[in-house]
Amino acid sequence: MQSLWTATAALPEYEALNGDRRAEAAVIGAGMAGILTARLLKEAGVDVVVLEADRIGSGQTKNTTAKITSQHGMIYHKLAEVFSAEAAVHYASAQEKAIGEYRRIIAEYEIDCDFAECSAYLYSRKEAGPLLKEAETAKAAGIDAAFTEETELPFPIKGAVRFGGQARFHPLKFLGGTAEGLTIYEHTPVLTVEGNRIKTGRGTVTAEHIIFACHYPFINVPGYYFMRMHQERSYVKALEGASLPEGMYYGIDEGGLSIRRAGNLLLLGGGSHRTGENREGGRYRWLLEQAREYWPQCRERFRWSAQDCMPLDNIPYIGQFSGDTPNWYVATGFKKWGMTGSMAAAMMLRDAVTGRENPDAELFSLQRFTPSASAVSFVSEGAHAVKNLTRRIFAPPRAETEELPCGHGGIVEYEGEKAGVYKEEDGTLHVVSVKCPHMGCQLEWNPDEKTWDCPCHGSRFDYRGKLLNNPAQEDLETAEQ
Ligand SMILES: Cc1cc2nc3c(=O)[nH]c(=O)nc-3n(C[C@H](O)[C@H](O)[C@H](O)COP(=O)(O)OP(=O)(O)OC[C@H]3O[C@@H](n4cnc5c(N)ncnc54)[C@H](O)[C@@H]3O)c2cc1C
Numbered sequence: 001m002q003s004l005w006t007a008t009a010a011l012p013e014y015e016a017l018n019g020d021r022r023a024e025a026a027v028i029g030a031g032m033a034g035i036l037t038a039r040l041l042k043e044a045g046v047d048v049v050v051l052e053a054d055r056i057g058s059g060q061t062k063n064t065t066a067k068i069t070s071q072h073g074m075i076y077h078k079l080a081e082v083f084s085a086e087a088a089v090h091y092a093s094a095q096e097k098a099i100g101e102y103r104r105i106i107a108e109y110e111i112d113c114d115f116a117e118c119s120a121y122l123y124s125r126k127e128a129g130p131l132l133k134e135a136e137t138a139k140a141a142g143i144d145a146a147f148t149e150e151t152e153l154p155f156p157i158k159g160a161v162r163f164g165g166q167a168r169f170h171p172l173k174f175l176g177g178t179a180e181g182l183t184i185y186e187h188t189p190v191l192t193v194e195g196n197r198i199k200t201g202r203g204t205v206t207a208e209h210i211i212f213a214c215h216y217p218f219i220n221v222p223g224y225y226f227m228r229m230h231q232e233r234s235y236v237k238a239l240e241g242a243s244l245p246e247g248m249y250y251g252i253d254e255g256g257l258s259i260r261r262a263g264n265l266l267l268l269g270g271g272s273h274r275t276g277e278n279r280e281g282g283r284y285r286w287l288l289e290q291a292r293e294y295w296p297q298c299r300e301r302f303r304w305s306a307q308d309c310m311p312l313d314n315i316p317y318i319g320q321f322s323g324d325t326p327n328w329y330v331a332t333g334f335k336k337w338g339m340t341g342s343m344a345a346a347m348m349l350r351d352a353v354t355g356r357e358n359p360d361a362e363l364f365s366l367q368r369f370t371p372s373a374s375a376v377s378f379v380s381e382g383a384h385a386v387k388n389l390t391r392r393i394f395a396p397p398r399a400e401t402e403e404l405p406c407g408h409g410g411i412v413e414y415e416g417e418k419a420g421v422y423k424e425e426d427g428t429l430h431v432v433s434v435k436c437p438h439m440g441c442q443l444e445w446n447p448d449e450k451t452w453d454c455p456c457h458g459s460r461f462d463y464r465g466k467l468l469n470n471p472a473q474e475d476l477e478t479a480e481q
């Protein structure tokens, strides 16, 4: 299933790294965060290279909905309550500066990426009270925010918060334009990083500054990101024949929808769940039901899904990777708002590498740990990660898999051991280990994507066991049937 973006953009191709080289800075990952960081570092005069495991934009960036907005759900009121009013100001300032930086880059490099200025709305069908508070706090934090009851939505609402001066665009057209002139190595997965040295399958890079922009950091210690984040997955459909709003919308109630236009298509998103917790499936079906109810004439053109890292206290991790690694940096935990998040990260990381002050950086640093905001989840993220399974893969006897219908997958238990089984439409069986190679949690079957997903930190594998999403770095063990 390809997204609207991959179907409508041709990205430049780059050679793989072959041999050893040096650079002032090396960025791991060529998604939105990695490419923007490299662009801003290059502009600041830093000699920078980018190492990408697959193709540029091939991670979550190709499957985003690409709203460029400071409106990240109901964040400002929470920030002011849990942290301080000043924290809300710094959060707002980082996102608003990021929107401005998108305008600058698009104008300066003349990037044709369907960029359109618009407003963003949070809406509720249940209550106006929390939205009134959110509008007030966001306005106090410096955003052009106001409560309203006027929207273009095809259903009644109790209220909405409107942010002016936001935007939408085509993320891959933008990424391709921004990458032009950068030194990028594709098909170059980073295997290990030690001190200043990055090791890949076919060469090394030695760099003074190393930036992990690889979505979920694949190094467990130091940093302990596996204790700080899980991943959440959401689903999107692109529909034709629906009415097209100018604004971008995001519902805050359970089952709320994310809505924006892209040319003559309506993008409808929703159905979020923790990665690895979608045993029942039916997310695309649910989205289609929503679409049919509000836009009965619409037809599906594209469908896709993606996932993002959810930090403990709602603030991304941007800055020094850990206390023990002064020359390593990270940009992660964008909680599905990684368009402004990536740009804000790129600006902060450029400043960190070049020794400039950045007034917003402290709020995003790993050192910000606040017990009141994080303690409970810190314990539960850790606790989620301690299930025990044997890694050895066995092939369950054919009798145990006979009842599994074609086109379905699931876990088969036999004599106290477990294996993941998927049966293709023609009856071919694929058997994989359900022990996640990252830290050993039990994988769960996702029937909407036909993938094995890890509930602990969100690694994903296709039904043949091939790695799709990190932090795991290896494929699953498989058994021949
Ligand atoms: C359904 C959905 C809708 C969203 N919509 C929006 C939106 O409207 N607005 C918004 O602001 N945000 C949105 N987001 C969030 C946004 O899409 C992400 O936060 C953003 O794309 C993350 O970019 P990234 O560069 O961090 O990660 P990625 O795009 O995943 O890039 C990471 C790159 O690192 C590479 N990599 C990984 N490991 C290695 C390794 N060992 N060596 C080399 N390379 C490696 C990967 O191949 C990948 O290309 C959405 C998220 C979801 C799930």
Ligand code: FES
Binding pocket: 226, 385, 436, 437, 438, 439, 440, 441, 454, 455, 456, 457, 458, 459, 470, 471, 472
């Ligand atoms: S992703 Fe960490 S154990 Fe699976």
